[in-house]
Amino acid sequence: MELRVLRYFLAVAETGSVTAASRRVHIAQPSLSRQLSALEKDLGVPLFTRRPGALTLNAAGRRFLPIAEDLLRRAEQAAETMAAAGPTLHDTIQAEPSKVFDTLMHSDADLGVSTTPPPLPLESAFLGLVPVLAQVPADHPWGGRCEVTLAELVTEPLILMTRSNAARTVVDEAVSRAGLTPAGVTETGSSAFAQALAARGRGVCLVTDDSRFGLTELIVRTPDGPLTVPLYAGWDAVHYARTALHELVDGLRDHCTRRTETLIGP
Numbered sequence: 001m002e003l004r005v006l007r008y009f010l011a012v013a014e015t016g017s018v019t020a021a022s023r024r025v026h027i028a029q030p031s032l033s034r035q036l037s038a039l040e041k042d043l044g045v046p047l048f049t050r051r052p053g054a055l056t057l058n059a060a061g062r063r064f065l066p067i068a069e070d071l072l073r074r075a076e077q078a079a080e081t082m083a084a085a086g087p088t089l090h091d092t093i094q095a096e097p098s099k100v101f102d103t104l105m106h107s108d109a110d111l112g113v114s115t116t117p118p119p120l121p122l123e124s125a126f127l128g129l130v131p132v133l134a135q136v137p138a139d140h141p142w143g144g145r146c147e148v149t150l151a152e153l154v155t156e157p158l159i160l161m162t163r164s165n166a167a168r169t170v171v172d173e174a175v176s177r178a179g180l181t182p183a184g185v186t187e188t189g190s191s192a193f194a195q196a197l198a199a200r201g202r203g204v205c206l207v208t209d210d211s212r213f214g215l216t217e218l219i220v221r222t223p224d225g226p227l228t229v230p231l232y233a234g235w236d237a238v239h240y241a242r243t244a245l246h247e248l249v250d251g252l253r254d255h256c257t258r259r260t261e262t263l264i265g266p
Helices: 003-015 018-025 029-043 059-085 097-105 166-177 191-199 242-264
Strands: 048-051 054-057 112-114 123-131 133-136 147-149 157-161 184-188 204-207 216-222 228-235
Touching: 003 018, 003 029, 003 059, 018 029, 054 059, 097 112, 097 228, 123 242, 133 191, 157 166, 157 191, 166 204, 166 216, 166 228, 184 191, 191 204, 216 242, 228 242
Parallel strands: 147 216, 157 184, 157 204
Antiparallel strands: 048 054, 112 228, 123 228, 133 204, 133 216
């Protein structure tokens, strides 16, 4: 039993005429008559008393009327609820970048964001290049600056993400190309913990996250330009809130663009 057929039934019940109902629901009269007959066949009873030029609900029709109205009302409420729900950001699931999209496909998450492209069959979008930031307390000697060179960076104790993290990869590669050796390295799998350590004066953390704990952000300049990592979004191509996800991804892309332009310029 399809919802549109219930709408046809209600239109006929309200207008008392197939002709008038067909105009209301924008369907040809013969087609509406066939749909109505099919509904009665499915239910096993006639729903109308048919007289020349008019149809009136019989006892079965009057009994079925509130059922049809309730079914349509529930369908509309369900559609409104799901449309309003959409994907939200009140819950997050953290995972290593290489495992983000696998986690997405095996959880209730709606959207994944990682430094690696999502695999098929996920739908994907490139969000942009985000800078790897050196973050230090405001009272650090670099506290009043907006950028730092690699040569300066390696003279300080560094707080780096684990080697599965893209920010760590680009830092290691840049340091290696420059032939430099860090004074010391502390590893962590949590960017928030890295920032907390930096805020306590344990070293300079290198992350892509917005600063926390009052830390100052500095761009890391290299001979090849600022250190950056790519960022991708991935989601189920047939997600019930696909349109809302597209809007969310557009907002994330705009945020990445604005943030990058603010820190390192267009």
